[in-house]
Amino acid sequence: MKLVKDLITSELRGRYSDLNSALWVEIVGVDGITTNEFRRELRDNNMRLEIVKSALFRRAVKDTSLQPLADKLEGPAAIMTGGESLIDVAKLVDKWLDKIKSLKLRGAILEGEFLDEARVGGLSKMPTKADLQARIVGQALSPGANLAAAILSGGANVAGALKAMIKKLEDGEQIVKKSA
Secondary structure (H helix, E strand, O other), X not given: OHHHHHHHHHHHHXXXXXXXXXXXXXXXXXOHHHHHHHHHHHHHOOEEEEEEEHHXXXXXXXXXXXXXXXXXXXXXXXXXXXXXXXXXXXXXXXXXXXXXXXXXXXXXXXXXXXXXXXXXXXXXXXXXXXXXXXXXXXXXXXXXHHHHHHHHHHHHHHHHHHHHHHHHHHOOOOOOOOOO
């Protein structure tokens, strides 16, 4: 029995030791079809749900950034990882909360910090890494775009005036210089 536990612990250590973020959910009493659909969507988004025995998980992640989460686990626990970030995982879980009534967020480790049940619900409301990068790029490009628009608008006014003068000359109209 000890050999089996050691093998499982070693496997868990290999899977979780390098991670600094994970989501702990409770998922019980779900029918097979719904479970398969949920896991399929997780797989499509490079995410994973794994039911682990708390004691073995604690042994596997001892002295890693997931240890605070492991210390809070009770009984068999469902651990979710993957995606671009933990926020992506939380957003997907939030989408499924209506479909799976027994799905419940219990806690998380986000970049090494433990979030309890009261705080973990806010994860799905946070912007993802891609959202933040898009905002930063937009803010960085905004002054340049405004400057280019200002420069080009002056040129457009001059070009419009030149076109009007050319049209008048082509139509044979006299261009009279007004004196100030």
